[in-house]
Amino acid sequence: MAKVFVPYNLRKLTDGQAEVVVPGETLGKLIENLESQYPGFEEFVLQDGRLKPGLAAVCGHAATRQGLLQKLDEDTEVHFVPAVSGG
């Protein structure tokens, strides 16, 4: 079960909950399960079957570079945050 930090914009989907616990062995599975429990979630995070451009999924301490294939440990924290690039 991963702990998902719900982006502020999506808390309307989770009755205001800022954190939800959802199963998922991979980030892709996790998003599937999020969508089934909180319809509308997927539209926010996916585009054409991939993470939306400009969005980063932080799994643990850092944004994943493996997209939906990212494996999740039992207690992984997952955040969906704006992607950033440096200078």
Next chain:
Amino acid sequence: MVQTFDPKSDYKVVGTRPIRHDGLEKVTGRAVYGADVKVPGLIWGEVLRSPHAHARIKSIDTSEAEKAPGVFAVVTNADFPAPRSGEIDTGEDVVNFERDTKNLLAKDKVLYKGHAVAAVAASDRNTALEATKLIKVEYEQLTPVRNVDEAMAADAPILLEDLVGDHLGEDVKDTNVARHFRHEFGDLERGFAESDLVVEETFTLQMVHQGYIEPHNATAIWDESGHVTAWSSTQGMFAVRDQTAGMLRIPESQVTVHPVEIGGGFGGKTKVYLAPVAAMLSKKSNGRPVKMVMDRNSVFEASGPAPGGKITVKMGVSNDGKIKAVHSDLRYEAGAFPGSAIGAGAICVHACYNIPNSRIDGYDVVVNKPKSAAYRAPGSPQAAFAIEQVVDEICDQKGWDKLQFRLDNASTEGTRRGDGVMFGSIGLIETLEAARDSDHWNSPLGEPAPGKLRGRGVASGYWMNGGNKSTVDLMLQDDGSVALNEGSADIGGTRASIAMQAAEVLGLPAEDVHPYIPSTDSIGFTATTGGSRTTYATGYAAWEAANDLIKQMSERAAILWGIDAADVQFDAGRFSSGSDPELSIGFKDLARRIGDTGGPLSATSSVNLAAAGAAYAVNICDLEIDPETGKTDVVRYTAVQDVGTAIHPSYAEGQIQGGAVQGLGWALNEEYFISDDGSMANHTFLDYRMPTSLDMPMIETIMVEVPNPLHPFGVRGVGEVPLAPPLPAAANAVKDAIGKRIVDHPVKPGRIIEALSD
């Protein structure tokens, strides 16, 4: 599976200071920069730029220019194919080719003074420049939007009629706010209610430029086969390839970009302004190579400065010196098109503190100024300017020690950053302690010169540091040296820092690893040198490739000796048998015999690393002020930074010192001074006052080494965080000197005189 590494200290190459591999070419002038590129049949391109900050283009007539003697071609936005719409992830960055093409050459509106409208290719530069004057453009002038307040006003002129803003998840039309997002955790209201002191302050910031000496440039050939070949000064040749291909709507494989040396970038050379235009001019000139070089005015007016904006920070603390709640509201100027560094600024603003109740609002706001771009730690210096002054103010009001307060509230492993993400291994505590224990902090401020005022400021800063894709190839040479190909542009000594990491594994001196940066067709994809990622990620690839090369050489030694490869050990530059002490051969001797054992050896590694190894910096600034003129002189400056492991300490120090100087210029003098008509009034180096070596004292550096456990040598990026603390450190020093806080950037002489006269 993420591999972790235990810290070491017994390195032979890492931590030494060899002469940089590219040093001789650079000091002798042999290094080839973009403006040096010469190709047979070369012609020149020049750009016609908008005289207005905001206007609708009613018509463009290029006929007279096209007929001018010596002119080969004229291009406008209409010559470019219809771009792909929407946000596109190129693998390292998100681009919007529709808007990027409009930024390259305006389509229906000009959105800042200097916005390119048309370009001409001619036999020489002057002919091209004169021909641009023959292009007739009819404009309908519109009211310029000069800052975030004007942009967010109820009756604001709308810059982009097709923009649909994302305001906390709601689609909003007719707006200049491209995005409003929020990060929030804890209970903000309760946190403020539990506070004994709440300080709220609003800060304004002006755009500033990176100030690289070498202007943007590009040379391109679009040949008869449909292939584009380009040379361009850039931090990322693959970014030039992909953005050029995207705007020309041809496959990436039809574009080859050759790297040239870069005369400064600092984030400003991550975007493309000329290469697609030069390519289009080449195509319309029947494949002649076209060279374009910006002049300084164009660099200021039409490349990508760092955003200005407006930041409000409200912080509550308890009497025992603990932060209870913080709300930061950051409004950044994106420039003419969406995409400021607001996302990064929002991540950085609370990152130095353990805040139980936190809210961050971020706004990406379009204004009639050039499209902003990255500038070292993009978004972080502005955020630091605000929050670090609020912390300073709280300490002033409560009489608290300014470093002890920061230590008492410092982020550590497990603290939540403002966006909710939990920190891994970080070295803020160690960095603050090093500042606290420094000679500078423990020395008296000293007496000012007669008639002058003196003050000391301290401030912290954060940058998350990047990862991303990198490739390194190693080729074993017969003489026992190793050629190293990498895809990273060298903007700060990374040829040396990458070669040194390979050399450490190979047991060779750094000088025996020869780094080379080939074209995009000759090396695996490598992301832009930016985000302080290169020594970390490309270095990781070099480490992997070197280990692979050692493994292959061990197998060859086994063939040579007729033993099992598992029996071969490598240590300190020698291969030996674990079971037969007579069997031993040095790296170079084995290299000479490689041909007999199966032919040449090479090794490649490509990585795609998650961001890791966040960096912190703490700066102490002493400055002196002439109350008659308001002039500031920095008299002592110490920059403390967690560098993880300094691969080449001189270059790490150089990054820190350069960042401090750029940050002091940003703090005390630099700004885009915008006139009533929306134009930049100070678009030359004479009027845009950057500090020189004569303005600065020696920047003292203290490197703290808290190794990054996700890198084999413990590397943390060092190139960006140095720019975050200088802005507030200088501003806090001014407050200490004059007793009044200046919340509007820059903290320039005029503002100091005004504050003193209040």
